[in-house]
Amino acid sequence: MDAELLRSTFAVVERRAEHAVAFFYAHLFRHNPGVRDLFPADMRPQRDRLFAALTHVVTHLEDPRLASYLTHLGRDHRRFLASPPLYAAVGTSLLAAFAQTAGAAWTVEAEKAWSEAYGRVAELMIRGAEEAAGAGEPAWWDADVVRHARYGEDLAVLTLRPRRPFPYRPGQYVSVSSLRAPRVWRTYSLGNAPRPDGTVELHVSRVPGGVMSTVLVEETGPGEVLRLSAPGGALTADGPPDALRTYICAGTGWAPVKALLEEAAGGGPDMEGRLFVVGRAKEYLYGREDAERLGARLPGLSVTFITAAPGRPREQATERLLTALRSCVRWPEHEVRLAGPPGFLSEVARTLEELGADPARIRHDALPPVGRFAARPATRAEWLLSRPPLPWHDPAARAPRES
Numbered sequence: 001m002d003a004e005l006l007r008s009t010f011a012v013v014e015r016r017a018e019h020a021v022a023f024f025y026a027h028l029f030r031h032n033p034g035v036r037d038l039f040p041a042d043m044r045p046q047r048d049r050l051f052a053a054l055t056h057v058v059t060h061l062e063d064p065r066l067a068s069y070l071t072h073l074g075r076d077h078r079r080f081l082a083s084p085p086l087y088a089a090v091g092t093s094l095l096a097a098f099a100q101t102a103g104a105a106w107t108v109e110a111e112k113a114w115s116e117a118y119g120r121v122a123e124l125m126i127r128g129a130e131e132a133a134g135a136g137e138p139a140w141w142d143a144d145v146v147r148h149a150r151y152g153e154d155l156a157v158l159t160l161r162p163r164r165p166f167p168y169r170p171g172q173y174v175s176v177s178s179l180r181a182p183r184v185w186r187t188y189s190l191g192n193a194p195r196p197d198g199t200v201e202l203h204v205s206r207v208p209g210g211v212m213s214t215v216l217v218e219e220t221g222p223g224e225v226l227r228l229s230a231p232g233g234a235l236t237a238d239g240p241p242d243a244l245r246t247y248i249c250a251g252t253g254w255a256p257v258k259a260l261l262e263e264a265a266g267g268g269p270d271m272e273g274r275l276f277v278v279g280r281a282k283e284y285l286y287g288r289e290d291a292e293r294l295g296a297r298l299p300g301l302s303v304t305f306i307t308a309a310p311g312r313p314r315e316q317a318t319e320r321l322l323t324a325l326r327s328c329v330r331w332p333e334h335e336v337r338l339a340g341p342p343g344f345l346s347e348v349a350r351t352l353e354e355l356g357a358d359p360a361r362i363r364h365d366a367l368p369p370v371g372r373f374a375a376r377p378a379t380r381a382e383w384l385l386s387r388p389p390l391p392w393h394d395p396a397a398r399a400p401r402e403s
């Protein structure tokens with residue numbers, strides 16, 4: 001595989017990503033009647049995801065973990081009903097889009113390199129899907145909604161009972177889909193450690209204009225069925241068992257932290273650490289009672305709630321949090337777990353590193369900012385001035401399969 005050639009062609013295509021993606025989907029749908037029906041009505045998030053995945057592949061060509069990433073990705077794509085003929089159609093349209101976009105950089109050698117590389121990617125993804133199917137894993141888990149609790153205007157906690165055993169580790173997240181918004185999938189963290197009755201909690205904050213969050217907060221009720229993807233994410237409790245621990249969460253970022261604390265409390269009262277729960281205002285601290293209950297089970301855990309002052313913007317809560325963090329000590333000894341909005345995560349992680357926390361011990365997931373999809377840069381100048389982050393549901397770090 002000519003990694004250099006793949007990277008240099010991709011660099012040219014990437015600068016006109018918007019055009020390449022539009023061409024790709026137009027080509028795919030035109031030449032494959034019926035394939036449009038596999039995609040959601042609103043294609044904007046899809047466009048970013050395609051380039052996020054391609055970027056991941058191109059920037060990890062020499063990484064030995066790429067093969068396992070792709071088999072996981074293939075396993076995860078079963079929920080989109082991806083089949084071998086669809087992989088072939090996608091390859092044809094992708095090459096057509098690259099040829100159209102790369103101009104003089106699209107040489108015979110480049111076309112050969114991309115054709116081979118895509119073939120390898122598709123082969124690994126199909127293998128991952130086949131292995132999962134062979135092991136009896138469903139393409140998605142149907143889950144009955146058994147409870148829907150509303151907190152104020154924008155928040156809801158849904159209790160779901162998956163119809164088959166659902167393998168997840170506390171701290172992980174899942175993609176969720178509802179027949180009320182066909183083929184739309186959005187990620188939400190699970191808010192509990194595994195329970196004897198098999199139920200899981202989803203904590204959802206309604207985003208203005210967000211299709212899925214509106215469906216889940218306002219329209220969904222007990223008796224309905226949701227689809228869940230296999231869980232993923234890196235926000236698990238690994239690290240030395242006797243490490244000091246800091247948990248910091250904002251908004252519905254409380255969900256994975258609650259799951260981690262339930263797991264810790266299940267292991268005994270010995271954990272030592274600190275918990276910071278941040279909310280935009282008092283009435284948004286919906287996890288307060290649960291946090292206090294968990295704090296009582298973990299006497300070595302100091303619990304702090306932080307909100308913005310009445311009438312002040314929500315970001316003021318973050319400033320107050322950073323002030324509190326600056327007065328804490330022994331950062332290098334702490335395993336840190338962060339969850340919350342993307343802007344919050346980057347600001348807090350940066351400050352923690354300044355305070356001496358070990359970057360290898362700070363964990364957070366980069367969940368897509370649900371409902372708020374940044375326009376991709378349309379010109380090379382825009383691209384160079386502001387290279388956008390590319391969020392992606394990382395299918396790695398899955399829970400082990402039930403044996």
Ligand SMILES: NC(=O)C1=CN([C@@H]2O[C@H](COP(=O)(O)OP(=O)(O)OC[C@H]3O[C@@H](n4cnc5c(N)ncnc54)[C@H](O)[C@@H]3O)[C@@H](O)[C@H]2O)C=CC1
Pocket residue numbers: 173188189205206235250251252253254255256278279280281284308314315316317318319338339340341342343344347364365367368369370
């Ligand atoms: N595993 C994870 O990391 C999880 C992340 N989330 C994310 O958390 C968010 C939850 O949304 P809401 O509950 O509506 O939170 P929110 O919008 O009410 O924000 C809560 C607090 O986060 C801080 N914050 C928000 N935006 C910020 C920014 N740009 N810069 C600095 N601080 C900021 C502020 O202190 C604010 O008071 C969603 O974006 C969701 O995707 C949710 C669950 C799990």
